[in-house]
Amino acid sequence: MTGRDGGAALVREPGAPVVILVRPQLAENIGSVARAMANGGLFDLRLVSPRDGWPQERAWRSASGADRILDAASLHDSVDAAVADLQRVFATCPRPRHIVKPVLTARGAAAEMRAVRRLGLGQGILFGPERAGLDNEDMARADALIRYPLNPEFSSLNLAQAVMIMAYEWWLSTDATPPRRLMTNETRVATKGELENFLTHLVAELDECGFLRNAPKRPGMVRNLRHLFERGEVTEQELRTLHGVVTELARGRRERT
């Protein structure tokens, strides 16, 4: 089951939560879980009594290269055995029943996990079997429950997607990506002076061709054109293109006169 070259870059991050699949049914899902863990920078996978035994070739086939996670996964015959070395255990739970535990959102849980990591404690997250989810005995092993805020009218969540959301929130909880930025690989947003140059060029040509001949409306029309070009975060390269567009469109008239 080893020796694939995919996922060579995957590494164990000390203190990150261990993912513990309790009685998972389908090997394909175990593979998809490994892929989702890789997406969110999680590495340690523990399997408690997988229904069809372990290892299973089909898991590697659905892992899309996250082979190292599967290669390193450990097998346990009870939840107690799987969590024995950990200090903090979370249990995902779509429908909390009569259990008195703190209940966290996925985002809240990720923040808590970062805090646990800073304390140097070992931690893990329990995910239940595909159909039934964790039972009360499983959940009794957890310090806190995690319930995702999702559509209560449709709560059937695929196992790998449940892991995906937690892995995503784990990754996000350190992320500093600004929520919005302009992608400009080979150019830069134009300066206001460059934009002004273009607007001067455009308005001169529009005066020339008579588009702005209605004197009372002229200031409003010019202002509207300005609004449009100010808003789009025009790049320096695009401005050069626009200069060319205006020049070429007007060329015929210039050559005629």
Add this chain to the structure above:
Amino acid sequence: MTGRDGGAALVREPGAPVVILVRPQLAENIGSVARAMANGGLFDLRLVSPRDGWPQERAWRSASGADRILDAASLHDSVDAAVADLQRVFATCPRPRHIVKPVLTARGAAAEMRAVRRLGLGQGILFGPERAGLDNEDMARADALIRYPLNPEFSSLNLAQAVMIMAYEWWLSTDATPPRRLMTNETRVATKGELENFLTHLVAELDECGFLRNAPKRPGMVRNLRHLFERGEVTEQELRTLHGVVTELARGRRERT
């Protein structure tokens, strides 16, 4: 393909983003996408040229009861046709290339989508085919790109999981206050169909005057013009002005010939 009783509670929420799958390959993935949409309260699904045709029984089998979403899905033969009635289009893009567009995180995009909904605008999210993702022509149709903050060492993301993260963030974002909005008192943001009309007009005139005579460079130049105008949230009134600008600038040449 209809008549299953699953997902009876699923309903269309006005103003929620439409999910647009561009050239999806596997019907199972389309079903899993519907399930993920249901988890996050999304309902409208549009399919652009699915590889194996549509409908496909296998999609319903993997939807875990989100049948209504599949029953109501619409089929389109191009991205242009699928976005023609929308006013704001987002494109998911794991690896942005040489494109000048705003780039949002999933969370930033969800906040933006809530703001777009409050403005009463139609909106959609493009997801590319499983293997290759969206191509440059697809992305040129978008106002903004969405890039998930996820492990850059392992960016292979399953299609349904890509939809899951966006659906989850959409569901989570209900309380967010708008990060920004477009002031449009007397007009409205143009539809993609109206924008397409203008671009067709502009390109025809640019062909006519010879601006696009360099055949190898023509597609890239046209795409750059498209990027610019897709980005600026052009209003319907501004588009009418732009039509006039192009027509009047070109008039001299037409009168001469």
